[in-house]
């Protein structure tokens with residue numbers, strides 16, 4: 318209980334610091350975009366939350382973890398509309414839910430969006446209401462009026478917590494606002510392999526973008542921010558690219574650009590988290606001597622058993638096809654992170670420990 322009270326006090330102070338630390342100096346602004354001095358040790362995250370299917374979902378299990386930070390990774394509501402009144406009403410219902418209310422009161426809530434809360438299934442830059450949807454998103458998540466996030470298109474943002482030796486940076490990407498329409502595969506009747514569950518194929522057109530150039534430039538700057546542990550949050554999977562669903566493999570030139578950027582930035586102690594696919598799995602690739610992990614957790618209210626069987630030759634361990642949330646425990650003393658996927662009862666379904674010493678470029 319003491320721990321809990323202490324954590325809440327720290328979070329309260331962090332909340333104050335969040336708005337106070339934005340510096341007018343441009344060099345500092347890159348460094349301190351949403352900085353809080355309070356050190357964090359537990360980050361939880363989840364995606365694909367439709368209270369119409371299950372109003373309780375993963376909230377009790379997530380609240381039981383008492384995370385310092387909770388990240389909504391997208392499809393936080395199923396908006397799916399061009400009527401902004403409908404979108405607003407769905408956000409209001411989401412925000413009024415008991416689980417969300419408790420989470421917001423006890424954890425620092427961060428969010429990015431995916432297609433359904435952006436406003437349209439598999440949507441991108443051709444969604445006509447993207448500007449309006451962005452305003453509703455920023456208002457709902459209480460983005461301060463003077464936030465830099467309100468001064469640029471797209472909802473990407475970065476947050477740092479803690480001071481030297483225990484600095485954790487969380488980079489939230491926007492994979493929707495700038496995304497070009499991507500080509501889909503054409504399969505003849507009965508030709509589609511069973512373990513390919515989506516309809517996308519990698520594009521060869523290098524003019525097509527996922528992040529957009531402005532976000533790329535910003536990301537390059539953010540990777541210069543000193544951090545002892547860094548999480549890049551992408552609504553869609555970054556590494557598992559074989560299942561034909563929306564993922565970074567649809568735009569291989571941008572996936573390669575990110576790998577190059579991580580290497581050039583020497584972005585050690587960095588990992589990826591993602592959602593979207595309605596099951597959980599851990600993926601890992603070697604990017605030029607660096608083991609990049611992507612912990613996917615999706616399905617706060619609904620999961621998909623068939624999609625969990627989809628092809629992923631870089632999966633570490635098993636997939637998990639029930640409701641789930643991701644938890645990352647940073648052990649600053651032991652210099653390691655423990656990744657978990659928890660189920661609706663709060664039990665550990667998947668677990669993997671990564672020493673910081675492993676997360677280095679060789």
Ligand SMILES: [Fe+2]
Nearest residue numbers: 392431432593
């Ligand atoms: Fe999605």
